[in-house]
Amino acid sequence: MRFLKYIFYLLLILIIGVSIYIATLDGSYNIKQSKVIKAPIEVVFNVVNDFRSWQNWGTWFEIDSTIVASFPKVTSGVGASYSWSGAGSNGSIKTLSLIPNKEIIQQIDFGTGSTSEVYWLFNNSNNGTKITWGMKGKSNFMEKLHWLTQGGIEKNMTPIYNRGLALLNNYILKELEKHAIEIKGVVYFGGGYYLYQTTSSKINDFEFKMKKMLTKILNYMKNNNINASGKPFTITHKWDEENQTTMFSTCVPIKERIITTEDILTGFLKPQKTFKTILKGDYKFSFEAWQATFKAINEQGFVKKQDGEPFEVYTVGPRENVNPSKWITEIYVPIK
Structure with a gap:
């Protein structure tokens, strides 16, 4: 019995120590990736600005085939939004502000109790449009614990953003070829x-x-x-x-x-x-x-x-x- 008591106290100390460690971790993150798309900046901006297009290139639709998107009447511009639900994830996103052909700021909620800021930057390039897709915010305790066990948020999210930009590029180029x-x-x-x-x-x-x-x-x-x-x-x-x-x-x-x-x-x-x-x-x-x-x-x-x-x-x-x-x-x- 005394042995079990020591094991219990040891586990309790370990849990408290890990909890203190996680609590003191800096949960701030700013993940971003860029890509040059050979299309006019207005075209690229308009595609990203319209949430209805996201189901054609959003990475999460590729990862989880059970996801179903729901769209309100307004899907582009300030105040636009959409939500999704599936076996593996659910959430929503809305557009907070934008500067035409320059910037879009959005708020995303993955249903974890905290929200993140999603941002898009658009710049003219010699070969088309340089687009930057980023997300920044601060993880809560449970999110920090989750990402700690997964190797970090950047390690997991960066490939998703790169894949998303590749799918966006393919979608836009395919749309431009329609005639x-x-x-x-x-x-x-x-x-x-x-x-x-x-x-x-x-x-x-x-x-x-x-x-x-x-x-x-x-x-x-x-x-x-x-x-x-x-x-x-x-x-x-x-x-x-x-x-x-x-x-x-x-x-x-x-x-x-x-x-x-x-x-x-x-x-x-x-x-x-x-x-x-x-x-x-x-x-x-x-x-x-x-x-x-x-x-x-x-x-x-x-x-x-x-x-x-x-x-x-x-x-x-x-x-x-x-x-x-x-x-x-x-x-x-x-x-x-």
Whole structure:
């Protein structure tokens, strides 16, 4: 009996000693990891800002397949939140503050009785967006005991954050690749006046040249108080696949004919019968859309006008939306 009493006292002293040790440990932590994602900063920010997207890349959904997410009406911006529950974990998170395209501050509750601050930092990088995902706070006694037995909070959480950023990167890049081609068929294009510049270039330089010319035309219009009457477009005069060259005009529609004094000219697009296709997505898929257009023209028994010059209208582009998957390009081919 006396032996058992000594064992009891020894265990009690050990428990008290361990408890004192744990209580005196600094429970503060600040875990963070960074990654460069090859996407515009606005796109990366918008994905992280919307909690509904988290189920597509959140690491915990990969770790625990039983987790079910619950979303309220507001899932993005200040005050947004969502919660989750599963066999292995449950919790909730809400957005406390944000600076668009720079920072998001959130509060997360893992159901342990204490909360942590989750923070996101966004910075432009030469290759895209550098994103930093971090979490900081202070562990309570039971949390310190748990992490002590697991080798430390940083050791356990760092791989989860790295995996989460990798999944986020894959999700965003996959979203940017989404595109659709819709064959609309025969439409009558109304035509009208437009300001334009014409140039010849290598096909690979087409997009660069077009943007440069468009900027010059828009600046001219701004300086001369000229309003556009529609979306910018380009007219293809020549397209030489063999030599990889093209000749085209970059245009902005206007309501009436204007006498210009610089190298920006006024043209007129005649009303005409055309075959229309809509590309929804990055302009890099335009060649695919043009191929689909000419294939549909042949299959439906139409014939391209010999002297007709195809053109494409940029209904939604980078000036309206930085996300390439949201761009809309309308393709028109004059037909007989």
